[in-house]
Amino acid sequence: MGIVVDDLQVAIGSRPILHGVHLEVRDGQRVGLVGPSGSGKSMISRAIMGLLPPTAGCTGSIELNGRQLVGLPDAEMAALRGAAVGMVFQNPGTALNPLLTVGRQIALPLELHYELTADEREGRVRAMMRKVGLPDELYGRRPHELSGGQQQRVGIATALITSPRLIIADEPTTALDSMTQRQIVDLLVSLVDEAGAALLFITHDFSVLARATRYCYVLDAGRIVERGRTEALLEAPHTPQARTLVEAARRLTLHVDGTGAQETETEEGR
Amino acid sequence: MIKYLARRCALFALALFVVSVVVFLALRVLPGDLATIMAGLNSPPERVAALRAELGLDRPLAAQYGDWIAGLMRGDFGTTMLTGQPVASVVGARVQITFPLIMLGLLIALALGVPLGCASVMARSARARGLYQAVAIVGGAVPALWAGLVLILLFGRGSGLLPILPASGFPQDGWGDPAQAALALVLPAVTVGVIVGASIMRYTRSALQSVASTGAIEMAMACGMTRRRALTHVGLRLAMPQLVSVVGLTFAEMITGVMVIENLFALPGIGSGLVDDLTHRDLIAVQSELFMLAAFFLVIGLLVDLTHRALDPRLGEDDE
Numbered sequence: 363m364g365i366v367v368d369d370l371q372v373a374i375g376s377r378p379i380l381h382g383v384h385l386e387v388r389d390g391q392r393v394g395l396v397g398p399s400g401s402g403k404s405m406i407s408r409a410i411m412g413l414l415p416p417t418a419g420c421t422g423s424i425e426l427n428g429r430q431l432v433g434l435p436d437a438e439m440a441a442l443r444g445a446a447v448g449m450v451f452q453n454p455g456t457a458l459n460p461l462l463t464v465g466r467q468i469a470l471p472l473e474l475h476y477e478l479t480a481d482e483r484e485g486r487v488r489a490m491m492r493k494v495g496l497p498d499e500l501y502g503r504r505p506h507e508l509s510g511g512q513q514q515r516v517g518i519a520t521a522l523i524t525s526p527r528l529i530i531a532d533e534p535t536t537a538l539d540s541m542t543q544r545q546i547v548d549l550l551v552s553l554v555d556e557a558g559a560a561l562l563f564i565t566h567d568f569s570v571l572a573r574a575t576r577y578c579y580v581l582d583a584g585r586i587v588e589r590g591r592t593e594a595l596l597e598a599p600h601t602p603q604a605r606t607l608v609e610a611a612r613r614l615t616l617h618v619d620g621t622g623a624q625e626t627e628t629e630e631g632r
Numbered sequence: 633m634i635k636y637l638a639r640r641c642a643l644f645a646l647a648l649f650v651v652s653v654v655v656f657l658a659l660r661v662l663p664g665d666l667a668t669i670m671a672g673l674n675s676p677p678e679r680v681a682a683l684r685a686e687l688g689l690d691r692p693l694a695a696q697y698g699d700w701i702a703g704l705m706r707g708d709f710g711t712t713m714l715t716g717q718p719v720a721s722v723v724g725a726r727v728q729i730t731f732p733l734i735m736l737g738l739l740i741a742l743a744l745g746v747p748l749g750c751a752s753v754m755a756r757s758a759r760a761r762g763l764y765q766a767v768a769i770v771g772g773a774v775p776a777l778w779a780g781l782v783l784i785l786l787f788g789r790g791s792g793l794l795p796i797l798p799a800s801g802f803p804q805d806g807w808g809d810p811a812q813a814a815l816a817l818v819l820p821a822v823t824v825g826v827i828v829g830a831s832i833m834r835y836t837r838s839a840l841q842s843v844a845s846t847g848a849i850e851m852a853m854a855c856g857m858t859r860r861r862a863l864t865h866v867g868l869r870l871a872m873p874q875l876v877s878v879v880g881l882t883f884a885e886m887i888t889g890v891m892v893i894e895n896l897f898a899l900p901g902i903g904s905g906l907v908d909d910l911t912h913r914d915l916i917a918v919q920s921e922l923f924m925l926a927a928f929f930l931v932i933g934l935l936v937d938l939t940h941r942a943l944d945p946r947l948g949e950d951d952e
């Protein structure tokens with residue numbers, strides 16, 4: 363069980379974006395998908411979620427717990443989204459509905475998939491807010507009143523509220539400062555493990571990946587060019603594409619450590 | 633919010649003042665003597681002088697402006713030269729035609745444009761998207777005159793379904809017979825509605841697309857909404873501020889924009905009335921009418937801004 367993507371081809375209009383991608387995330391596993399910006403990582407997550415733009419064509423196979431998702435009508439995909447699969451987005455500042463309060467936002471998947479009383483829903487939402495470390499008084503606030511880290515905590519709470527078996531996190535920390543990045547990654551990992559869910563963690567940043575996953579795929583220009591244990595890949599990348607990403611991560615880490623003193627401005631400091 | 637309201641209203645008053653000065657000066661600074669123009673270029677000098685004295689045009693500019701504004705404050709917009717009626721009642725009669733025409737036209741435009749705009753974003757096949765695109769472009773490119781003529785030929789002359797011909801036009805007694813008057817507005821309103829509807833469709837489309845590109849639609853879908861539901865429930869609501877602006881501006885624009893339609897269908901509305909007054913060189917009436925139009929545009933702008941404020945929680949607290 364889990365998700366198995368095989369020979370996935372996605373084209374937008376006549377322009378091919380993915381050329382036969384294969385990847386698997388088994389139940390309870392945390393798997394990374396790393397690649398430079400523009401390599402097609404988000405396109406893979408969109409294909410799995412049924413969020414490809416209307417102009418996209420998609421062939422190949424995506425099996426979620428043995429069920430074929432490619433070609434599934436939107437209504438059936440919608441029944442899976444937010445229930446069987448949860449998604450955390452790169453930029454919570456723009457993804458969160460600016461009109462919804464934190465409470466309403468986190469409750470949305472519950473509203474869409476379950477028949478609960480308002481009280482039951484609120485109880486679950488407040489419990490989830492505690493889990494992701496959101497103070498109770500933020501329940502009635504709107505996204506623009508939150509820090510970036512708090513916004514992403516709302517995003518994680520929304521993705522996890524229905525206890526889906528698979529979480530896809532598409533660069534969940536890219537929009538955050540490096541200190542908050544670590545907190546958010548650690549939070550995501552601990553919650554996913556606690557729920558026993560599987561995680562597909564997408565990033566362009568190897569240093570974040572090592573914190574979140576043991577196994578990973580390297581994507582370049584719409585093709586998986588390398589796969590293996592994250593640590594091994596970090597130490598000895600085989601392909602030049604993977605080497606470039608690893609070197610970039612090293613530089614970033616050095617840079618961050620060198621200026622560590624300035625790193626005190628975290629979300630808690632705001 | 634209170635602070636914002638006060639600031640916005642002060643701005644409104646300031647703009648109103650500037651507009652009044654501009655309108656007032658424009659008619660007096662333009663080349664040519666106002667009294668001479670109004671009396672007609674070949675009138676004897678005595679007639680010009682008499683008119684100048686009668687209208688107070690021989691007094692200092694500041695005094696003239698003061699008189700005019702004092703009149704406006706009392707609700708006295710002057711009298712028309714042609715019939716000697718108060719400008720206010722003449723404009724009032726025209727508003728009774730133009731306003732229902734615009735409201736009806738706008739309703740038709742919204743009823744056509746918003747669903748079509750949504751549908752064009754939701755369309756999954758390339759052919760359907762192309763079709764919607766074509767509808768928007770063709771609809772927007774049709775000249776009002778031509779669309780009106782076609783409708784007149786189709787309904788007025790051809791089948792006689794609606795008793796509306798340019799010759800008959802609006803009933804002489806105005807809204808004395810409401811059914812007759814309303815009927816006279818149907819074809820013109822449909823003409824306006826189709827043309828404006830095409831542009832509402834394009835605006836709806838681009839507003840929805842700009843909202844969709846922020847990721848809020850994807851997020852709503854990721855929570856379990858279908859694409860259609862996310863667009864109609866989340867997308868339209870988020871696009872609402874943009875749409876309100878467009879509708880407000882369109883509404884204001886239509887007041888003068890329907891001039892062609894009013895002329896074509898022989899409706900004595902604001903647009904055709906303004907042209908009438910200009911051709912009759914009734915410049916005092918024109919001055920008050922232009923001021924009323926400008927004031928109306930400013931009111932629409934004020935309403936649009938306040939609605940924005942109410943619709944978007946991100947505005948509101950930030951600037952307190």
Ligand SMILES: Nc1ncnc2c1ncn2[C@@H]1O[C@H](COP(=O)(O)OP(=O)(O)O)[C@@H](O)[C@H]1O
Nearest residue numbers: 374379397398399400401402403404405406415
């Ligand atoms: N809506 C779209 N229409 C056309 N091309 C797109 C669209 N979204 C992404 N692309 C293209 O697809 C490629 C992969 O994009 P994406 O999956 O977002 O990359 P990544 O997430 O790895 O940075 C890029 O070359 C991008 O330009």
Ligand SMILES: [Mg+2]
Nearest residue numbers: 403404532533
């Ligand atoms: Mg991406």
